[in-house]
Amino acid sequence: MNAPALTKNQALVFEVLEKADGPLSAYTILDKLRDHGFRAPLQVYRALEKLLEYGVVHRLESINAFVACAHPDQNCHSHGIVAFAICESCGHVMEFHDHEVDHRLMDWTRRKKFKAEKTTIEIRGLCEACAA
Amino acid sequence: MNAPALTKNQALVFEVLEKADGPLSAYTILDKLRDHGFRAPLQVYRALEKLLEYGVVHRLESINAFVACAHPDQNCHSHGIVAFAICESCGHVMEFHDHEVDHRLMDWTRRKKFKAEKTTIEIRGLCEACAA
C-alpha cells in the first residue's frame, strides 16, 4: 500500500508524530491539534487508520500509542516484520528488522498453515542511557 | 517466580481462563464471576496481576485479553520468549516458543545495550480451519 497525498487531517496527525521524539497516544495527539480545529478522538483515529494503512505510522500495541515510521522514505511494508524496542523510562523507541526472525516465524506459520496478517514484536525495557 | 497457593479470587479467575477455549477480556471474566461475588474490575485485575507474575496466565497485548498458559505444569517463564498466533476469526490462540527467535532478539538487544524486560510476539491472522 503506497501513500497517496495526505488529506489535511492526516497530514496534521503525521506531522505531530514526526515531530515528537517518542510514541504518542491518540488523545495526546488530539490535544496537540486542538488549536488546529480538532475536537474529537475520531478525527485522530480516522487519520491514524489511513496512516497505518499507508505504512508511514506504526501502532505500538503494548502501550496503546503511535509512532512515525523510522524510515518513511521507503515503503515500510516491504521490509518484513517490524520490531520495536521501547524504553519504559525515557519513552524512546527503536525500530528494527530482522530477516532471520521473520524467517523463523514464517516457518512456524507455514507448518501450522496459519495465515498471518499482522505480526507484532515489541521489546519493553530500558535503553542504554536509562539502564546506566 | 514460582506460583504459591492461589487465593480464592486468583483461583476463580484462573479457573475461568482454563475452562475458556480462547482469550478473555478482564470484563468478560468479571461477568463470568458475578455469581461468585465479583462486583468490580479491580477484583479481576488484581488476580490477573498475580497470575501473570506467577507465569500461569499470559496477556495478549494486541487484543487486550488474557489466556491461561498452554503448559502450566512447567514454569513458563523458563521457556524464553513466548509467542502467540491468534486467529481473528475463531479466537483460538496457539502458544509457541522459538529459541532462534529469542537468540536473534537477544543479540539485537545486546548490541544496542538495551535491557529487555518483557517481549511480546503476537501473530494475528487466520488459523488453518478458518482460512479454508
Place this chain on the structure above:
DNA sequence: ATTGCACACGTTATAGCATAACGCAATTGA
C-alpha cells in the same frame, strides 16, 4: 500478648483508549 507489617480484598470513583451511528460535503466516474 501486643504491636507492626504485608497482603489480599472490597468499594467508589475516575482516567484512558476506542468506536458506533448519524448526517453533510466534495469528488469521481458511469
Place this chain on the structure above:
DNA sequence: TCAATTGCGTTATGCTATAACGTGTGCAAT
C-alpha cells in the same frame, strides 16, 4: 445527472485500566 465513495464533524457510548480509600487477616519480632 445520478450513484458510489471518501473524508469530515459531532454526539454519544462502550471498553479497558487504575487511583485512592478503607477493612480484615495472618504472621513475625519484640
